[in-house]
Amino acid sequence: MTQKINKYLLLASITAIAISCSNERKLVIDVTNYKCITESNSENSPIGEDISKLTDNDIYSKFLTFSHSSTIEFQILKKCKLSHYSIVSGGDEESRDPKTWTLEASNDRTSWTLLDKQHNVTFTERNQVLGFSISNSDNYQFYRLNLSTKANDILQLSEVELWGNWDSTDKNPIALFSSDKQSFFNKGEVSFTNLSEKADSHQWYFEGGSPETSQEANPLVTYKSHGKYDVQLIAQNNELSDTIKLNDFIVVKREGAxxxxxxxxxxxxxxxxxxxxxxxxxxxxxxxxxxxxxxxxxxxxxxxxxxxxxxxxxxxxxxxxxxxxxxxxxxxxxxxxxxxxxxxxxxxxxxxxxxxxxxxxxxxxxxxxxxxxxxxxxxxxxxxxxxxxxxxxxxxxxxxxxxxxxxxxxxxxxxxxxxxxxxxxxxxxxxxxxxxxxxxxxxxxxxxxxxxxxxxxxxxxxxxxxxxxxxxxxxxxxxxxxxxxxxxx
The missing domain is CATH 1.10.390 (Neutral Protease; domain 2)
Structure with missing residues (x-):
């Protein structure tokens, strides 16, 4: 039995680093930000410290398991080639930090290729980000970390980020968006920003908003009634499309109640x-x-x-x-x-x-x-x-x-x-x-x-x-x- 979390994107922005590769401008992105499904073989995490905390873009939350080791698998939205990755230490008890691990990749979840191996790693600070480069990586859709501590029955870490490029031969779009606000009192305007990949048209649906739909790339929507409202975006590229729907994404709060x-x-x-x-x-x-x-x-x-x-x-x-x-x-x-x-x-x-x-x-x-x-x-x-x-x-x-x-x-x-x-x-x-x-x-x-x-x-x-x-x-x-x-x- 594994724990799963489907990582939908509640990000204010996506950090990207522009690099040059074969005279083509590509973006190195954190691919775990794009509907990544994360699984762990650990089933004994405390409430609020489960596997979902590992890819929530919050280095002050953490994943903890009452075991000296854990295998964590990342199912990426589509194939990608990694350039580097980072691991963030937990906020307490340095003895719980991972000391040794391997990063592996696969396209069938059966045959795994070793990408990197680390031994006797030391985190000198709490919530410290350590980065590790990967060379000669092919395109893969599945990645897994096999981590262990040293002489401790508890393993913890705050965040894992996998950085790389999408497979250039895959033309499927990726729907993604952010907004300037998600929560406010009584009524307000929300500016939505389209962050989709490989899309040339967009169809928005705003529950409780005005307008209720839009085809603009970056629409401005007004909310006038209290409640929790879904937002949906369909990103299209010719006959290909991808949909993201975030439930209760906009919260219009009441005074008192x-x-x-x-x-x-x-x-x-x-x-x-x-x-x-x-x-x-x-x-x-x-x-x-x-x-x-x-x-x-x-x-x-x-x-x-x-x-x-x-x-x-x-x-x-x-x-x-x-x-x-x-x-x-x-x-x-x-x-x-x-x-x-x-x-x-x-x-x-x-x-x-x-x-x-x-x-x-x-x-x-x-x-x-x-x-x-x-x-x-x-x-x-x-x-x-x-x-x-x-x-x-x-x-x-x-x-x-x-x-x-x-x-x-x-x-x-x-x-x-x-x-x-x-x-x-x-x-x-x-x-x-x-x-x-x-x-x-x-x-x-x-x-x-x-x-x-x-x-x-x-x-x-x-x-x-x-x-x-x-x-x-x-x-x-x-x-x-x-x-x-x-x-x-």
Whole structure:
């Protein structure tokens, strides 16, 4: 059994390098961008880290398998001759990087020709692109990589690109397009760009658009009603044609529409009933109702529309005896959260029931924010001091504060904007004095700023450096602290 992904093209542009070959101008292109079907013999990838991530044009996503080796096969749209290829390392744990591999080619998937062999390769950085040249390659339609790690039972990599030229004797066109935007509120104009190969005429179909059809190479289409709309392009060359249809390619979002919010399917289990879990049940008799309420509240703080939400389909929520208070695992659309019932019992003598309930709910706001917030790419790993950590934990604690389950008594001068949790949360709250939609815009910047950083985000939102804003914030805290001291005297 193999995993498959048909790679359709949601690209803003196709990178191409012009070269000269036998006095003919040809384009060296990444052929995996053209309806490439990718298969793996690995069947144990985690959710969100399957083979589809290997050819999604995102070096910050990754393919992972719980095995020291994997065979990955690429079925190219039509025959091509490769000139080089690249492999991108994963974003964490360098011991999982492929160390040895072979690249082979075939036209019948039975007889394979060795094109390149690499041994003891070292990636010196995370998400690093390494390129390898290929000489004297013929035209092939199937390529496969046989990869293995060194002394590790987990293999990961972020991206594979196969670069070359189409077989010049194959006159079949390839339909391909991009657009200047795919998602917007209420209504808007979309400029489509034809990127087809070997085509001299084009037939477009725009569901929900005006015009509904067009034969222009690069049409301009207006969308006026909310919804998700398909776009289809037929590229033709004499009697030959190729069709590409991208489902839900255009998304016209509604403002609000919270009555259409999709609650996750929550699998709740109290693993410590008959022990510490009895106290949790006493405090939270209807956990599903609470979880649903918090899910909706979190999204109303982070988003403007139900159509923007990082959809969460399944939530596994468990009550366990753990040393850690709570934690979230997995990625949308399926995450898991646990809460420690032993923590509750340890706090029972020092906190009232109302305070303990507030603590449970506040922690739930924090963890569910992790389930719904966007994730910055290229912002470092999950270690305190990175932009990634500061954004993730700071936003989660801001949502908790905004929901009413933290207070300004915890706010104090000092620290760094990347400390996360309350330190970053109160900084985010203060930045709303400069832009009332700051946390919404901050979350949205993770979609457009790659690699992401606080500096780039604050420059985009507030046209100010994050360090300057932090200095102003610290001055505000010092001034506020002095004023409070005088009032006490």
């Amino acid at each position: 919270w009555n259409q919010f999709q609650y996750p399917k929550t699998n709740f289990i109290n693993k410590t009933l008959g022990g510490n879990g009895d106290f949790y049940k006493e405090l939270i008799p209807e956990p599903i109702d609470l979880i649903n309420k918090v899910c909706l509240d979190v999204c109303k703080i982070l988003y403007r529309s139900v159509d923007e939400i990082n959809t969460l389909d399944i939530l596994d929520y468990s009550i366990e005896d753990m040393e850690t208070i709570s934690a979230k695992g997995g990625n949308p659309p399926h995450i898991n959260i646990f809460f420690s019932s032993s923590y509750l019992m340890n706090k029972k003598g020092s906190m009232s029931k109302d305070e303990l309930i507030s603590e449970i709910v506040g922690v739930l706001y924090h963890e569910l924010t992790h389930g719904y917030q966007y994730s910055p790419k290229g912002a470092g790993g999950y270690q305190q001091g990175t932009d990634f950590f500061g954004f993730l934990e700071g936003t989660a604690d801001y949502v908790r504060y905004k929901a009413g389950y933290s207070n300004l008594n915890y706010r104090k001068p000092g620290g760094h904007w990347n400390d996360g949790y309350k330190t970053t949360a109160f900084f985010i709250d203060w930045l709303h004095n400069k832009d009332a939609d700051f946390v919404y815009k901050l979350n949205q910047t993770t979609l457009t700023i790659i690699p992401w950083s606080w500096e780039k985000a604050t420059q985009e939102i507030l046209t100010s450096s994050v360090s300057d804003l932090w200095d102003d914030y610290q001055a505000f805290l010092e001034s506020n602290s002095q004023a409070n001291s005088k009032q006490k005297v």
